[in-house]
Amino acid sequence: MSKGFKLRRGYSIPLFDLDEEVSKQVVVHQEPGQYLGHVTTVLLDDGCTMIAVYPKGHGRGAIVMKKSFDGGLTWTNPLSTPPNWASSQEVPTIYKTTDPQGKNRLILFSGIYPIRMSVSEDEGHTWSELEPIGKFGGIVAMSDLVKLPPKGHYLAFFHDDNRLLEKGEGGQDKFPKTDDPYMRIYGVVSTDGGLSWSLPRVLVDHPQAHLCEAGVVMSPDGREMAILLRENSRVFNSFVSFSRDYGQTWSNPRELPGALTGDRHVARYLPDGRLIVVFRDTAHLSPTWGDFAAWVGRYEDIVQGREGQYRMRLKKNHKDADTAYAGVEVLPDGTIAATTYGHWIKGETPYILSVRFKINEIDQRLHAALTKSF
Numbered sequence: 127m128s129k130g131f132k133l134r135r136g137y138s139i140p141l142f143d144l145d146e147e148v149s150k151q152v153v154v155h156q157e158p159g160q161y162l163g164h165v166t167t168v169l170l171d172d173g174c175t176m177i178a179v180y181p182k183g184h185g186r187g188a189i190v191m192k193k194s195f196d197g198g199l200t201w202t203n204p205l206s207t208p209p210n211w212a213s214s215q216e217v218p219t220i221y222k223t224t225d226p227q228g229k230n231r232l233i234l235f236s237g238i239y240p241i242r243m244s245v246s247e248d249e250g251h252t253w254s255e256l257e258p259i260g261k262f263g264g265i266v267a268m269s270d271l272v273k274l275p276p277k278g279h280y281l282a283f284f285h286d287d288n289r290l291l292e293k294g295e296g297g298q299d300k301f302p303k304t305d306d307p308y309m310r311i312y313g314v315v316s317t318d319g320g321l322s323w324s325l326p327r328v329l330v331d332h333p334q335a336h337l338c339e340a341g342v343v344m345s346p347d348g349r350e351m352a353i354l355l356r357e358n359s360r361v362f363n364s365f366v367s368f369s370r371d372y373g374q375t376w377s378n379p380r381e382l383p384g385a386l387t388g389d390r391h392v393a394r395y396l397p398d399g400r401l402i403v404v405f406r407d408t409a410h411l412s413p414t415w416g417d418f419a420a421w422v423g424r425y426e427d428i429v430q431g432r433e434g435q436y437r438m439r440l441k442k443n444h445k446d447a448d449t450a451y452a453g454v455e456v457l458p459d460g461t462i463a464a465t466t467y468g469h470w471i472k473g474e475t476p477y478i479l480s481v482r483f484k485i486n487e488i489d490q491r492l493h494a495a496l497t498k499s500f
Contacts, residue, residue: 134363134381134383134384135363135384135387135409135410135411136384136409136410136411136412137383137384137385137409137411137412137433137437138433139385139433139434139435139436139437140435140436140437140492140495141413141414141436141437141438141439142436142437142438142439142488142491142492143414143438143439144438144439144440144441144481144483145417145439145440145441145442147483150481150482150483151441151479151480151481151482152198152199152200152201152479152480152482153477153478153479154178154192154198154201154465154477154478154479154480155180155190155192155201155204155477155478156477156478157475157477158474158475159475160182160475161182161183161184161187161475161476162180162181162182162190162467162475162476162477162478163180163181163182163183163184163185163187163217163451163467163476164180164181164184164185164217164451164467165178165179165180165451165452165453165465165466165467165478166178166179166180166217166218166219166220166451166452166453167179167220167453167454167455167463167465168220168221168222168232168453168455169455169457170222170249170250171222171230173197173457173458174194174195174196174197174457174458175193175194175195175249176193176194176197176198176455176463176465177191177192177193177220177232177250178191178192178193178194178201178453178465178478179191179218179219179220179234180218180467180478181214181217181218184448185216185217186214186215186216186238187214188211188212188213188214189207189211189212189214189218189234189236190204190207191204191205191207191250192204192205193205193250197455197457197461197463197482198455198463198465198480198482199482207253208244208253208254208255208256209255210255210256211236211244211253211256213256214236214256215236215237215238215239216236216237216238216265216266216267217236217237217266217451218234218235218236219234219235219266219267219268219269219271220232220233220234220235221233221234221268221271221320223271223278223280223316223319223320224277224278224319225278225318225319225320225321226276226277226278226317226318226319227278228277229247229319230247230249231245231246231247231319231320231321232245232246232249232250233245233246233320234246234253234256235259235267235268235282236256236267237263237264237265237266237267237268237284238263238264238265238290239262239263239290240258240259240260240261240262240263241258241259241260241262241263241264241267241268241284242256242257242258242259243256243257243258243259243320243323244256244257245320245321259314259322259323260314260323260325260326262290262291262325262326263286263289263290263291264284264285264286264290264291264312264326265284265285265286265287265290265309265338266284266285266338266339266390267282267284268282268283268284268314269283269284269285269338269339269340269341269390270282270283270340270341270342270353270392271283271320271342272342272344272351272373274315274372274373275372276317278316278317278318278319279315279316279317280315280316280319280320281313281314281315281372281373282313282314282315282316282323283311283312283313283329283340283342283353284311284312284314284326285309285310285311285312285337285338285339285340286309286310286312287308287309287310287336288308291312291326308331308332308333308335308336309336309337309338309358310328310329310330310331310337311328311329311330311331311337311338311340311353311355311367312326312327312328312329313326313327313329313373314326315373329353329367329373329376330353330355330367330376330379332365332379334359334361334362335357335359335361335362335365335379336357336358336359337355337356337357337358337365337379338355338356338358339355339356339389339390339391340353340354340355341353341354341355341390341391341392341393341403341405342393343393343401343403343425343428345425346395346399346425349370350368350369350370350429351368351369351370351372351373352366352367352368352369352425352428352429353366353367353369353376354366354382354386354391354393354403354428355367355379355391356388356389356390356391356408357381357387360408362381363381363382363383363384363386363387363409363410364381364382364386364387364388364391364408365379365380365381365382366379366380366381366382366386366428367379367380368429380431382428382431383431383432383433383434384409384410384411384412384433385409385421385423385433385434385437386403386405386421386428386434387407387408387409387410387412388405388406388407388408388409388419388450389405389406389408389447389450389451390405390406390450390451390452391403391404391405392404392405392452392453392454393454394454394455394456394462395456396422396456396460396462396485397456397460398485399424400422400423400424400435400485401421401422401423401424401425401428402420402421402422402454402456402462402485403420403421403422403423404418404419404420404421404440404450404452404454404464404466405419405420405421405450405452406418406419406447406449406450406451407419407439407447407450408447414437414439414442415447416443416446416447416448416449417439417440417441417442417443417449417450418439418440418441418442418443418449418450418452418464418466418468418481419437419438419439419440419450420437420438420440420454420464421434421436421437421438422434422435422436422437422438422485422488423435435492436488436492438488440464440481441466441468441470441479441481442470443468443469443470444468444469444470444471444472444473445469445472445476448468448469448476449466449467449468449469449476450466450467450468451466451467452464452465452466453465453466459484460484460485460486461482461483461484462481462482462483462484462485463480463481463482464480464481464482465478465479465480465481466478466479467479
């Protein structure tokens with residue numbers, strides 16, 4: 127392995143460690159002996175109400191829902207949910223949508239076979255039962271969702287390794303064998319604000335890499351879409367692919383720098399136009415491998431293959447890389463609320479925690495570090 131390749135698999139940008147800054151941490155949900163897992167969040171239009179959903183278990187398990195009415199500082203007890211949310215087989219994900227007539231909804235997905243969806247039309251107070259969106263399955267459905275130009279149109283992403291897409295006969299615990307195990311990114315489209323979805327089609331694949339868990343980043347001008355991709359064979363860095371026709375066609379995927387190599391990327395724009403991306407750190411050469419990490423940079427850094435501005439360890443995980451399916455929200459005052467699960471206490475089961483901070487605090491540390499180096 128050449129020296130240049132080793133450097134590419136690591137990173138040289140500054141790293142800031144927030145792990146022990148307990149004043150920035152809020153426990154969302156902890157139950158002794160109970161595994162609490164993979165989280166997604168949504169920030170409602172009032173700018174302070176957040177909803178978090180996550181399974182009681184590793185991906186598969188009854189879906190728990192909690193709300194915060196103060197931007198993630200405090201959280202309700204687990205709220206009442208439809209009975210069949212207890213039958214969820216995969217990571218739940220939650221999104222806001224608006225239909226062509228202007229009706230706002232929340233939609234929640236649960237994957238494996240078939241992919242199912244639940245709908246709320248009253249900002250998450252009440253929900254429908256989980257119902258199939260079609261006769262197809264998939265993993266981490268939907269890893270992300272993006273609004274398309276026509277009002278009420280959306281593109282959602284999931285992945286599959288040829289076990290589930292059209293093969294439900296294996297049931298919940300057994301899946302048919304396959305001679306083509308490569309993971310691919312699929313897309314489905316809705317034209318009615320997320321109530322119904324098209325048949326899936328392959329958007330991005332690779333002859334050697336296992337691509338999954340697409341996280342969407344729109345360009346600042348809204349003309350280009352990038353998806354950041356987990357690479358599950360662990361041979362390559364993470365990947366990126368671009369579309370300039372709102373998801374109709376995609377560029378050949380290429381590897382990202384080590385600085386953006388991770389699992390389950392979730393991106394948001396900061397008030398100053400920079401990006402924050404949170405993920406599970408899986409860079410091949412990283413002092414924070416397996417931890418809850420964040421990257422700060424610009425969209426142009428992604429396009430041009432640059433490392434970005436800096437990285438953060440938001441929280442140290444104490445067991446393997448079992449952490450950091452996350453939600454990240456940017457509040458109106460600039461506060462970042464990054465919420466995930468992890469083994470935060472050695473030897474104990476994982477629980478849900480939120481890290482809340484403002485980016486100017488980290489910028490000041492960067493400035494101090496750069497000043498000291500001169």
